[in-house]
Amino acid sequence: MQYQVGKSGRIVVARFTDGEDIIGGVSDICRKENIRAAYFSIVGGIRRGRYVVGPESEDMPPVPVWRELSESHEATGFGTIFWYEDQPKLHFHGSYAKGDSVKGGCLREDSETFLVLEVVITEILDVNAVRELDPDSGMVLLTLRS
Structure with missing residues (x-):
């Protein structure tokens, strides 16, 4: 395990409206505000999205198992x-519910708001953290630099 201790910086509150791209919008905020490290939460509605529910097996590199949302769901x-x-580069895990059906996974593509979605981004200061390509998994993973 590796870790660094930082502190909270700016807090951004965003409201996404019907049809807006969630992943793209959060990324745009980070570029515009030069937020280099942060965590974020969402709550609201999602109309569409592609998410990963785990690898097919434990073998490396992992082969993702994809699922799709194609209608409105509650999301957090x-x-x-x-x-x-x-x-x-965002790494987001969420729960998506419609009626009695609840799904969960890592939202990666085609994220679209249904009606309204609230996002709270908290900047993390004083850490030296980036994502780098991991040769074993073929994935872009968190790296803590000294």
Whole structure:
């Protein structure tokens, strides 16, 4: 295990409206505000999204198992933001519910708001954290630099 101790910086409260891109919008905020490390929470509605529910097996590199949301769902979740090269890279796990059906997973693509979605981003200061390509997994993972 590795860790660093930082402190909270700015807090950004955002309201996404119907049809807006969630992942793209959070990334845009981080670019505009130069937020290099953060965590965020969401609550609200999601209309569409592609998410990963785990690898097919324990073999490396992992092969993701994809699922799709294709209609409105209630959504809540937590994520982190650290930069990979010159872009903010989000890692978000959420729960998505419609009626009695509840799904969960890592939202990665095609995220679209249904009606309204609230996002709270908390900047993390005084850490040296980025995402780097991990050769074993082929994934872009958190790296703590000294």
